[in-house]
Amino acid sequence: MPSLPFEESEHRDRIARLRARLAERGLDALLCFGQESHYYLTGYDGGGYVFFQCLVVTADDRPLTLLCRRPDVAQARDTSLIDEIRVWFDAEGADPAVALREILGEKGLAGRRVGIETDTHGLTGRSLLRVQAALDGFCPLIPADDAVAAMRLVKSPAEIEYLRRAAALADDAYDAALATAAAGVVDAEVTAAILAAILRGGGDMPPAGPLVNSGSRAVYGRGVGGPRRLDASDLLILEYAGTFRRYNACLERSIAIGAPPAAHRDLHALVRDTLEEMQAAFRPGEPLGAVDDIHRRRLDAAGHRDHRFAACGYSLGATYRPSWMDVPPMIYSGNPLELRPGMVFFPHVMVGDPATRLAMGLGNTVLVTETGCEVLSRHALDLPAR
Known part of the structure; x- marks a missing residue:
């Protein structure tokens, strides 16, 4: 057999x-x-x-x-x-x-x-x-x-179990990243810690990434080649997938190196509150585009219309290289797709100002349930300092 x-x-x-x-x-x-x-x-x-x-x-x-x-x-x-x-x-x-x-x-x-x-x-x-x-x-x-x-799009109970395993691996990888990130450390060591945690935990090599961007690179929405050493005052943005049996659960977090300045703290609060409201919008029967309506309304009102993405996430499932994004569907304003229990998405909020190099990013994998949604990560949406 x-x-x-x-x-x-x-x-x-x-x-x-x-x-x-x-x-x-x-x-x-x-x-x-x-x-x-x-x-x-x-x-x-x-x-x-x-x-x-x-x-x-x-x-x-x-x-x-x-x-x-x-x-x-x-x-x-x-x-x-x-x-x-x-x-x-x-x-x-x-x-x-x-x-x-x-x-x-x-x-x-x-x-x-x-x-x-x-x-x-x-x-x-x-x-x-x-x-x-x-x-x-x-x-x-x-x-x-x-x-x-x-x-x-709608996952079976067995698929959901794989996604929970993938999410647990992503969380373990975040613990490893937190333990590694520090001033003077080359960012590639953080990447290695993430991948080692996933693979040692019984997962698969993710189909892309991880994205580990810092300094002026923090505004990028994609990974970039070449290592960079973390400064005494820095910001590290992580976005990656924990992968189990080809199923991907994504996590995005920001880590401050040194005491975060007020501008970073304020932007983090905006991004965190926006993501929390977006997560609450994942309810069965509602249109997927309503999630991005929240994303746009909050960030545009705060003066970040030109610094946000035109879509704020995507579906997740089992994918192969070159991407963990299981699309379509993307989460964009006007998307009429009706949310149903068993669907899995990665809503995230990424703000990057190329002029000031001010950036912040947060994201969670969520499972649509019969009554709302379940966040699959155990980690809070805080801004840890290292």
């Missing part, structure tokens, strides 16, 4: 629900290029998506077929419920899209409506062009990016 991330019955149920969705949409099959889709449906846990890799799922119960490279075959067999594995071989002029067309032909899909996932890191622009060329005149391709993604 394969080593699956969930009970076989849960994977079988997901496959059955997807097939029902395809039939409702009049689709005869789906070309899954997202590794997240492969993992969610079948358990397949691999990295071959960085090349050309596709799972063919038909609306009926014909065998699930994976097209991949030779290095991925053993993992696909050992970790998944995939029925058939076909291999395309590296060679001058090799075109895996032609091999994909042959698979579709064998399944009787010529002239049939076939859905395709395109909003994924598993399908590069070059690969999409190859697929379109190979299937031109063979069958119509129908965009179906939400076929699996919409199913993944």
Whole structure:
């Protein structure tokens, strides 16, 4: 038996629900290029998506077929419920899209409506062009990016347990960061402490980051290469994911090095109060965009309209490199997505003024419940000084 991330019955149920969705949409099959889709449906846990890799799922119960490279075959067999594995071989002029067309032909899909996932890191622009060329005149391709993604939004009890484990690892990593951060320490040591805590705690390597920015870099919304030594008076902003069985729970915190000046304390209070109100807005039945309405209203009123992000967070789940962001959906004003119990999000508040280099960031992973939301971190939203 394969080593699956969930009970076989849960994977079988997901496959059955997807097939029902395809039939409702009049689709005869789906070309899954997202590794997240492969993992969610079948358990397949691999990295071959960085090349050309596709799972063919038909609306009926014909065998699930994976097209991949030779290095991925053993993992696909050992970790998944995939029925058939076909291999395309590296060679001058090799075109895996032609091999994909042959698979579709064998399944009787010529002239049939076939859905395709395109909003994924598993399908590069070059690969999409190859697929379109190979299937031109063979069958119509129908965009179906939400076929699996919409199913993944509401987490099962087993998925929620993985997310709780991931959140506990993120908390442990924050303890390690606090114990490491100090004046004179190179910020890479803080990064190492975060990753070591996650891995030693039984987690996986996160699919991105961690972001560990300080000094003038604190205004950046992304990580930056090259180490930096922390000054006697400094601000360190951390944003990273604790990861367990590919499921990610994010945490964002700010740490003062030395006594924080009044400007930092005031900005921290604004960011903290804004995040707390945003968290309270995660209620079933409410639109997701209402969370960003709070974010914008509070920060704009405080004079930070030009220093805030246009979106204040995103969905979380199981993802692969290069991002822990399981999007869509993003949390932006006007997003009509109705919140439902079992959805998991990372709302965060990041303010960075490039002119003054004043910055502050806080964020938590939250689980939408039947009555509101649960914050998955055990850590307070304070501004510790080191």
